[in-house]
Amino acid sequence: MAIVEKAAYTGNEAMAEAMRQINPDVVAAYPITPATESVQLFSNFVADGQVNTEFVTVESEHSAMSACSGASAAGARVMTGTSSQGLILMAEMLYIAAGLRCPIILAEVNRALSAPINIHCDHSDTMAVRDAGWIQIFSENAQEAYDNLIQAVRIAEHPEVLLPAMVTTDGFIISHGMEAVELLTDEEVKSFIGQYRATRPLLDVDHPITVGGLDFTDFYFEHRRQIAQAVENARRVIPEIGQEFGRRFGRFYGFIDPYKLDDAELVMVALGSTAGTARATVDGLRTEGIKAGLLKIRVFRPFPAAEIAEALGRAKAVAVMDRSDGLAGCGGPLFAEVRSALYGGKNTPPVVDYIYGLGGRDINVNDLRRVFIDLARLAAGEPVGQLVTYLGVRE
């Protein structure tokens, strides 16, 4: 086996390095904290001639995604990066990119939404665009961000998927936190992702096509049904590519990542960097003989409902950790979908929601211990009093 190169990288540096190795044809981006650095570093690679990318500096994120969609329709492999207000300014174009079946890759850094203005981590931005038709992959650390970004190229460009994909890191916690990242060689990345060949590129002048035509009552429904099928196909493709990545490079990926769930009675469900804190909490509780476990969800779109229902099949009480508040009046978005995934299954334990960490409010092992103590009471038969708890807010 070849010697594995390790580098001390922040999440943004890991994203930028993956982008360099992917060497996309076009990157169109606009800077925004805390995602600025990854695209800025990538622009250095462009300036230094380390990639062949056409780098388009645009006047807004709306324009960035517009340029990305145009370049992708033309037949290019396209990437960009953004965060927070930038992502929701893109929102209109995100739907269009998915509807036009442009397999664009977006390095997204999760950050709170205004108002009040805040630059720190929560998942409100990514959750706000969860129905846009994009694949959404959350990363626990810089290593996963790097690995996920490389896999996202294969997933998005798969002929039976052809949907754009965003890979997220948690703002500052991962984007600016430095850690050891195991790198693939340029050759390994190149051979894993292969060449992109668009099926019907706009620039193929010998076979002219129209992109973005008016689609009324007679065909729109059929085209949306195709997208639903592409999402369904991604359910098969994502774990296949995660397994192939594992066989080749030693790190395996699926929809979910269960931790000590085999005999767990009290289970926490989490996305992103909090999974690391939850794992440490579970380890602590296990030394005290408490059967705690963690279900980390890696892919939020498509939502792995069946996998979650199976993984929670033996749980006696479940806590869903929502790092965004959908303001639905009945819990956060992850809660709604996890709870729905359990409905009609064999095991329907009490499921409660914890909305935490909004605007970058820190979450630590002691906070998460409190959640498991609540779960122990529910598992012992105490009725669910409060379905949704705001964890870590000053009452």
Place this chain on the structure above:
Amino acid sequence: MIKPDATWRELPQGGIIPEGGTAALYETGDWRSKRPVHDKTKCTNCLLCWIYCPDSAILVEDGKVVGIDYTHCKGCGICARECPPKVRAIEMKDESDFE
């Protein structure tokens, strides 16, 4: 050409139109509420209407306006507007006045 009853499995992905020149296949004449009526006796064949028509619905043969393609004309009225004031060879009439 895409069949009007094509299922979602048969249609090209992404709503693309997979060939050129397909506008002729899409009949937009029934969008019209006003109909341009061309008077050959007044027409000087300056072809301003032909230049301005956004739907290529002015029919021309040998440099002369011979009629209007009502299968595609949306009734926007640009032809009547651009016809020189001294000529006024095109008049917009309510569709309800016709059969």
